Amino acid sequence: MTTKLHLRREDLLASRTVISDANSQLALSDCAQLFAALDELTAESGIGEDQAVALACDNDVASAVTLLYLLARGQGVYLAHPVADDTPDSDALAALPAFCSHLLLPAAGIDADARPARMLATGNDSTGSQCAGRLYAATSGSTGTPRIAVHSHPLLWRNAQNCRERLQLAETDCIAIPVPLFHMYGLGAAFLPAVLAGANVALIGDTNVLRYLQREAASKPSVAYLTPSFAHSLLRVRKSPRQYRLTVLAGDRAPASTFDAYEQKHGCVVCLYGSTELGAIAAGSPDDPAATRRETSGRLMPGVELAAAGEDSPAVLGFRHASGCAGYADAAGRAQPGELLLDGVYRTSDLGELDAAGYLRIHGRRDHTVNRDGQLVSFSAVEQALSQLDAIVAAVVCSNGETPRGAQLTAVCVAADKALDAREIRQQVRSVLAHYAIPDTFLWWDALPRLPSGKPDRQAIQTQLAQADAPASLDRTTTSTAASAAHD
Missing domain, CATH: 3.30.300.30 (ANL, C-terminal domain)
Known part of the structure; x- marks a missing residue:
């Protein structure tokens, strides 16, 4: 596929990419009828390109195809979490940003004779919101209140092209994506680069190790995007080696022992460093030596400039990114100032440095370091x-x-x-x-x-x-049970 800063519908229909999930698969070249059905749906709902819709984005074919349609149309789109109920209640709709006039609910499966999504009005009046060509992504909130980062479609694709080139993705690849599409790692570093490469995509939702292994056996991926914790879990369960051309790890630094054990059993591993605001900031290359891939997050992506705050080494890292987000938006879609994005510099809480060879080394977080x-x-x-x-x-x-x-x-x-x-x-x-x-x-x-x-x-x-209210005990084996319903 020709490299462009904005893939149009005709580019998608000329693609060789086949997208699959646990229940269905679809070639992008066969999507003309589905795109036409989505045209009818948006027209019936009275949605203009300057308005934004929320997409309940899951790791399935319907969500992926609908998302590509919206990007090709230049539609403003807010990446919402998957919706458990077929018909969300009024509270769920009210929780969406006010600049979203409608919620798109992808269908449970793909049917060439049916629409791939349903449209629900949110009750918000987004007339004149000027959201055309923008993608809105909520930050994870891992260290603070979540914000809404605003990306332009062309720069989002450019960020994806950086990943495609650095990771050497190709038409011959099948790429396993168990990380969420509504997160910038799953979308900007994995899915969109795969589409640019014309590679096949194996989407995996509700991921646990056994479900991943089932999808792996069915789709036979050559590239996988994982988190270090999931890679560690995979090592514990898998008994025999299974070679990938490449595995990408992001989210946290992988321990050296996990990296080495995984690479011995599964092949080449690279680390990627990024954020919701800037997308991919740095990534290793399959051509880098193993020690470099283990110990660093690779070189900075094209258009990224290090702007470290402070003179200490390692320093608190800050970056400028020519393909990063335009800033933050509030619930009404208005530009919102943020202390993390000032003067074009995204300020992280990570401690790190560029070594003499230009590789990024992350040493931890400023707010996750104490004196003992x-x-x-x-x-x-x-x-x-x-x-x-x-x-x-x-x-x-x-x-x-x-x-x-x-x-x-x-x-x-x-x-x-x-x-x-x-x-x-x-x-x-x-x-x-x-x-x-x-x-x-x-x-x-x-x-x-x-x-x-x-x-x-x-x-x-x-x-x-x-x-x-646990006591400050020196007992090193206190036992507790978490009330959380979350799973590893």
């Missing part, structure tokens, strides 16, 4: 060390109070085995962590609450800890 016994302790370093223990499936470290040694650390863990031996756990922890980095308290939960992106929901964890 005069030593700087990174939450991510402790979490990665704990996750390598056979007894621990996943771990999140929080600071909640002070001790004579400095900040008090609590590790919230998911155990691999319900029958925990406290003495053995203590011994294993001492083998992977320095004494000053060992958490004061270990809490054992059935599951960690997670954000739609797959990252642990740290705010929800902190809230549950505060509600539990």
Whole structure:
């Protein structure tokens, strides 16, 4: 497919991409009738291109085709989470931004003789909202209140082209996408680059390891987009090697041991670093040496400039991105100032640096680093060390109070085995962590609450800890059960 900054309908219909989910598959070249049906639907609903619609975007064929239609049309679109009910109640509609006049609900399956989506009026009057050519994506809220980032369609495609070129995606690839399409990792780094490459796409929704393995066997992907925690879970379950041409990891830094074990069993791994606001900021290349791919997030993408705040090394990172978002919007669609985006610089809370060869090295987060016994302790370093223990499936470290040694650390863990031996756990922890980095308290939960992106929901964890009002005990094997319905 010819590289363009905005794929038109004729470009999509000329594509060789085939999109599949667990129940159906569809070639983009066969979408003319479905696109015509969506034309009728938008016309009947009185939606102009300057208005925005919310798309309840799931990892299925109907959502993917409808999203491509909206982008090709130049329609303003807000990426909403999937809707559990066929007919959302008034509260669910009222929760959508006021600039969305309608909610598009993709069909449960694809039928060439039926419309791929239904349109529901939200009751909002978005006349004159001037949303044409914009995509609105909510930030994850992993460290604060979620915001709505505004992307222009042409720059969104340019960002996707950066990923296609860096990751060397090709028509011969089949790309597995178990990460959400309504998240910028799933959309901007995975799905849109796959479409640009003319590759086949295997969408996987409601992902767990067994469901992923079933889809893998059916679609035979050559490329996979995963989170480090999911890659770690896959390693625990899979017994025999299965080679991919490439696996992309993003969301958090992968521990070196997970990276090496995964690469030995599954082939080349690269790390990608990005955000909802800027899309892909940096990524490794399959051509990079293994040590570089393991230890860095690759080189900056074209159009990205490092603007680190402060003179310390590592510094708090800031970036300018020629293909990043235009800013934030409020619920009415009006431009909204944000402290993270000032003077064209997106300010992260990540600590990092560019090394002498131009590779980005991430050392953790400024707000996830504390002082203990005069030593700087990174939450991510402790979490990665704990996750390598056979007894621990996943771990999140929080600071909640002070001790004579400095900040008090609590590790919230998911155990691999319900029958925990406290003495053995203590011994294993001492083998992977320095004494000053060992958490004061270990809490054992059935599951960690997670954000739609797959990252642990740290705010929800902190809230549950505060509600539990756990004592500041030095007992390293305190047991607790999380009330969250989220799953790892």
